[in-house]
Amino acid sequence: MFCIQCEQTMQTPVGNGCQYAMGMCGKTAEISDLQDVLVYMLQGVSAYANAAREVGVVDADADAYIPQAFFSTLTNVNFDETRLIEYTAKAIETKVRLKAAYEAACTLQGVEPRVLAGAGQFEISAEKAAMLSQAPATAVNRGLSDVGEDIVGLRLLVLYGLKGVAAYMEHARILKKQDEAVYAEFHRIMARLGEDPSDLNELLELAMACGHLNFKVMEMLDAGETEAFGHPVPTKVNMKPVAGKAILVSGHDLIDLQHILEQTKDKGINVYTHGEMLPAHAYPELGGKYPHLVGNYGSAWQNQQKEFANFPGAIVMTSNCLIDPNPGAYADRLFTRNIVGWPGVTHHTGQDYAEVIAKALECDGFKYDEIPHYTMTGFARNALMAAAPAVVEQVKAGNIRHFFLVGGCDGDKQERNYYTEFTKAAPQDTLLLTLACGKFKFNDLEFGDINGIPRLLDVGQCNDAYSAIQLALALAETFDCGVNDLPLSLILSWFEQKAIAILLTLLALGIKDIRVGPTVPGFLTPNLINHLHEQTGLRLTTTVEQDLADILG
Incomplete structure (x- = not known):
């Protein structure tokens, strides 16, 4: 494995990073390698999505899927090899569909199809052994000995920045905010990265293009959240538990929290936010509407193994950042959502949270109120x-x-x-x-x-x-x-x-x-x-x- 995408990386030079049996985040070498192969395959899919647009072919399903699958390779998101292989299989299917549509459109228009370079030519089967055999060729520091640390470092700056953009695109998509121009620019940058550019100035321009793209995506996400939940208002939030059965919601996706709040009304269950979900209390259609959203429990992501172990209820991870739940012995009451995954942890799909609610009612809940302590958000x-x-x-x-x-x-x-x-x-x-x-x-x-x-x-x-x-x-x-x-x-x-x-x-x-x-x-x-x-x-x-x-x- 080779991974240098987060601050936990074991060593900092571009040639090092996490490169042993397991990364500092807890992902194994095999998971890291499967993610690299998936990323390279996705760059090839984007290459065809980009080329197809030149002849007027836009595939909405591919536009939605590629950032979603790319999101799965962020730090502390998905550690489940089965899901990663499934993402790769769908990427392969998507590439075949896009390639056929592109070539058919070229034929109709009398245009010679472009011969795509780099990731556009990458072919593989969605089998673990086949994917792992291709990991060295798809490693994110490929070409280091040829182009040097500065060029590889800039490629990684763009790649990792684009991963962040993909995550925000997926958060926005869940709130029904999509934009064809955003997808077009995303595919353009993604496709170019798959060709391993080596010009410093071009890579700097790609980095700035990634920044401009992210600003547009954050604007979309802001619109999605405020249209769905109202504009946040300054709100005082209790940071201590209150007596009663409990569900803890972590991550970023407010729509999941809304579904949980709606389905736990009048069931004697208190709902708490965790980490990046704290600002949810300030939205009128969340904290302002559901009195059983009683407060925020815990602090930032890196403390979850201790805090989740001490939380006497069900826990839902709507997005990053997930840490190995096994040391804290709470995996049996942890549920992942959306793009998040951990082997052996129940992955919840759909919008019916009956299973989560049943687990919360089964757990002890908090026995008494703690003295309130407040913070402001909104x-x-x-x-x-x-x-x-x-x-x-x-x-x-x-x-x-x-x-x-x-x-x-x-x-x-x-x-x-x-x-x-x-x-x-x-x-x-x-x-x-x-x-x-x-x-x-x-x-x-x-x-x-x-x-x-x-x-x-x-x-x-x-x-x-x-x-x-x-x-x-x-x-x-x-x-x-x-x-x-x-x-x-x-x-x-x-x-x-x-x-x-x-x-x-x-x-x-x-x-x-x-x-x-x-x-x-x-x-x-x-x-x-x-x-x-x-x-x-x-x-x-x-x-x-x-x-x-x-x-x-």
């Missing part, structure tokens, strides 16, 4: 826009000196205490925006307010970076300046591919001087880091004291 796009005039007034009055967006992925490395210490050290005349599971490093702290404006504003899930961008654009328009002229600094934590997609979005939009940590993504070589720093000001976090001094002068 400062998404509309709430931020409504607060903007008051914020502008406080800025003009000199009461707000600077804005810090401190958010991103959480993780268990000791260096991540930086984000806790940074928010605690930020001066009292600064505002803190946060999003994604990185918020759990500090969202239980009390930061006070500035003349009625809370100093900590939880924007929502990782995809709600879209809301933060909208606020920045609105403030720049109000102050008649560029976004980079605002007193705004982005302090981001990365872990996996969604964070890379968001970083590429910010860079593509021209936002400069972003700080990212706690470590350099392993696929970015020193040369690439230097290049990105020269072009965009991107830099690594250092110490809290040094970074605050550099930012605030």
Whole structure:
């Protein structure tokens, strides 16, 4: 195996990464290799989807399927070899269908079909042994000895960013938000990656194209969520258990939570969010409608083995990030949904949650109420826009000196205490925006307010970076300046591919001087880091004291 897509990777140089019997995330070498073969096959399918569009052939089923299957290869998503082989089998069928449709359209139009290169020519059977035999040829660091670490590192930057985009595309599709132009651009980038480009400038352009694409997808996902559940409103959420039977919902897909809430009404079951589902409480059609959505249990994804083991009810993983459930002995009450999978864990399909409800009623539930402890969420796009005039007034009055967006992925490395210490050290005349599971490093702290404006504003899930961008654009328009002229600094934590997609979005939009940590993504070589720093000001976090001094002068 070779995998270097997340911050847990064992070694950082592009030639190393996780390459032993098991990755740090818990996936085996065979799972990693099956994922590589699937990704390369999907790039070949995209090659035909891209070519087919040139002759007017659009396959909606292929458009929906390819990002979905690509999503299955993200960190902490699917560890089930049977499902990965099934995805590959469907990819093979899809490629055969697209190729036939493309060639038929070329014949009708008197056009010579293009001979596709790279992944477009890849053929394989959907059998485990056959797939594993092709793993070396499809490894994501293929060609390293020929093109060098910088080129492979850039290929991986685009590939991993596009994985994050694919995940958001699938989240949006579930909410019935699809766009033919988005699919066309996705296939274009995916197909080109399957040809192993080796020009540095072209790869940088592909990275920025990936960022622009992700911005459009986040806009679609924002529309899907707000149309389905209303615009989030600032909401106080209890972070402690209350007595009663219980279901815990983790992941990102709000529609799954809605179905569970609707089907547990009047059944004496309390529903809790976990991790990135915390912002659900702020949506009027979720937290505002169902009183048995009683609070949030636990914190970020990396603590789930302990927290899930202590949760006395059924647990539903709607999307990433899943960790091996076996050490905590809760696999028998864990249910995966959508693209998530673990061998031996029940995979729930359809919208009838009777099995989950039965398991919750069978479990003990919480015996007593704990003393409530609250956090705030719901400062998404509309709430931020409504607060903007008051914020502008406080800025003009000199009461707000600077804005810090401190958010991103959480993780268990000791260096991540930086984000806790940074928010605690930020001066009292600064505002803190946060999003994604990185918020759990500090969202239980009390930061006070500035003349009625809370100093900590939880924007929502990782995809709600879209809301933060909208606020920045609105403030720049109000102050008649560029976004980079605002007193705004982005302090981001990365872990996996969604964070890379968001970083590429910010860079593509021209936002400069972003700080990212706690470590350099392993696929970015020193040369690439230097290049990105020269072009965009991107830099690594250092110490809290040094970074605050550099930012605030």
